[in-house]
Amino acid sequence: DTAVSQTPKYLVTQMGNDKSIKCEQNLGHDTMYWYKQDSKKFLKIMFSYNNKELIINETVPNRFSPKSPDKAHLNLHINSLELGDSAVYFCASSQDPAGRGEQFFGPGTRLTVL
């Protein structure tokens, strides 16, 4: 069974559209994250949720809105997509909300905005 799964794996869309990426983990972890990895491979945290509550909200445009319906799911909705949003988005989870332990990453969603 996949520990952290994301859908879709690839997403190609036009500027101005709204899209969502879904993430689910079956590890029983309390904490989930969204990261953005740009073309230079820099992996930057966007959001962190602990037991459905937002605990980290880095400086990202408010066009990005995470939603956690339960602690096993953390979805990312993006409004009014821009060219600069093109990147690989990784979901991750960990047991330790203080971030001291291993984070398990999903396979990534490659978003291309045309």
Added chain:
Amino acid sequence: QKEVEQNSGPLSVPEGAIASLNCTYSDRVSQSFFWYRQYSGKSPELIMSIYSNGDKEDGRFTAQLNKASQYVSLLIRDSQPSDSATYLCAVNGRNTGNQFYFGTGTSLTVIP
């Protein structure tokens, strides 16, 4: 100043040699340090974690931490072509709101 800095490489070593990867960090109260490996087109996977000064060995991998110098390194002994990947250093600390900061990664190529 970036929170975590790594030489981007690329670093090339012959098969069987020792590969040395380095990382420095800016948050003096950082507590947890990790090395992740990322193959092209794949997600990062943890290979080592280290929390206290000194060396930690796991198979062919050795992580070294020096908190006074704010420096963490990864040594890969008997490098194999399958070790060719990007290695990401990650650091967590109380001053960073308990979040991970990743370095930009070092690309390693092991030449058969």
